[in-house]
Amino acid sequence: MPVLKNRSAIYLLLLANTITGVAQGVAMLAVPWYFTGIIHRSALFGKIYFTVTCISLVWGMYAGALIDRYDRRKIFLFTNLFGFAVSSIVSLVGFVADGLHWAWPALVFASTAFIYNIHFPNLYAYAQEITDKHDYARVTSLLEIQGQIAFTISGGLAALLLHGYRGEMHLPLTRYPIEIYLPAWKIHEIFSLGIAAYMITLVLIWRIRALPAGERKTDTGRLRHRLAAGIGYLRSHVAMLHFGNASLLVFLTILVFGTYVSTLYVNDYLRMGGDVYALSDMAFSAGALLAGIITTRIFKEKDAVRGIIALSALSGIMYLTMLTHHSARMFYAANFVIGSCNASIRIQRVTYMFHHVPNHIIGRTGSIFFMLNVFLRLCLIGFLSQPFFHRDTNVVYAVCIMAVICFAGALILWWIREEL
DSSP, X not given: OOOXXXXXXXXXXXXXXXXXXXXXXXXXXXHHHXXXXXXXXXXXXXXXXXXXXXXXXXXXXXXXXXXXXXXXXXXXXXXXXXXXXXXXXXXXXXXXXXXXXXXXXXXXXXXXXXXXXXXXXXXHHHHHHTSOGGGHXXXXXXXXXXXXXXXXXXXXXXXXXXXXXXXXXXXXXXXSEEEEEEOOOOHHHHHTHHHHHHHHHHHHHHTOOOOOSSOOOOOOSOHHHHHHHHHHHHXXXXXXXXXXXXXXXXXXXXXXXXXXXXXXXXXXXIOOOHHHHHHHHHHHHHHHHHHHHXXXXXXXXXXXXXXXXXXXXXXXXXXXXXXXXXXXXXXXXXXXXXXXXXXXXXXXXXXXXHHHSOHHHHHHHHHHHHHHHHHHHHHHHHHHTSGGGGSTTTHHHHHHHHHHHHHHHHHHHHHTTTTO
């Protein structure tokens, strides 16, 4: 296998992403469970999530213009510095007051969500910028594997920190067990993980040195002209517009289900605790990790559209299995399969876009797809935050909606497959 161009820069980027991904993943798992399983205010979290998503609708569009205008490495530095500042302030308040008002965890959730809004489009734009075309599939697979390693670790770590651990361990060559007790962490203690993670990431990103794989064309025009260029590109490439949106529908369900619906499903339908919620995320990430390793071996680049259609339909089927089995094991299995499908879709989607969207405009086109996805997420969260879905086991209807959305994505892509 040929050596990657800018190999050291790509590996530093992957390592930095893993470190911050673990800390951010733990925080993003801890906050929803804090509202649902600890202070029992899931409806309040629904409103917070709705508000954050609404603001993201505007911020995501602006973020795309920044990505195509400025040095993408410096954008990584600024976002990590912002995350470090928020984590430090909230953790300090928690340690001084020995606890936090609900608004502080909400601030961490919001700030991390806003970082995500620019981080991931910037990550893919920068990866495309420093990667040769023949390495696109390889690099997108590495990015997915790295991301899922981080989420797998964060899922297990969140389960441990949210509920603690008490058990026995036998040391080699001994007859007597050692009792292990790890107390559950308070929410502000969990946030303190981000402080060290952001500091290490800042150092790693600072050390990245890479040359563009090709000439980068930077649009230095006014903001409204830069935004209009992104919209104009997609208006002249309608099939790409439909592809970019439809291939994100599974991801839409995962964001809403994993951040909002899953806690209700575990708490109201399965009648289980935060460890099941966190371990389900770990199962999801394990499935995604497997997909990151085998996707390029199973699906060729020319089969990307058909692969995404099949995997979107399979994701819908897995959501339906959650309605027919009242079991934590089946919940884990469904999350494992959905995680595999989502990761494989992401790899094929990003590789396809790398080949078809010029690097100088990929940040803006990516932000438009993201903005439309956020708008749909906003509508979905607003609908699912209605009291009806919080009564008894009515969360099953929300899960059914997730399945319908996945099937809709598969149907749209099937309809336009010849154009793609």
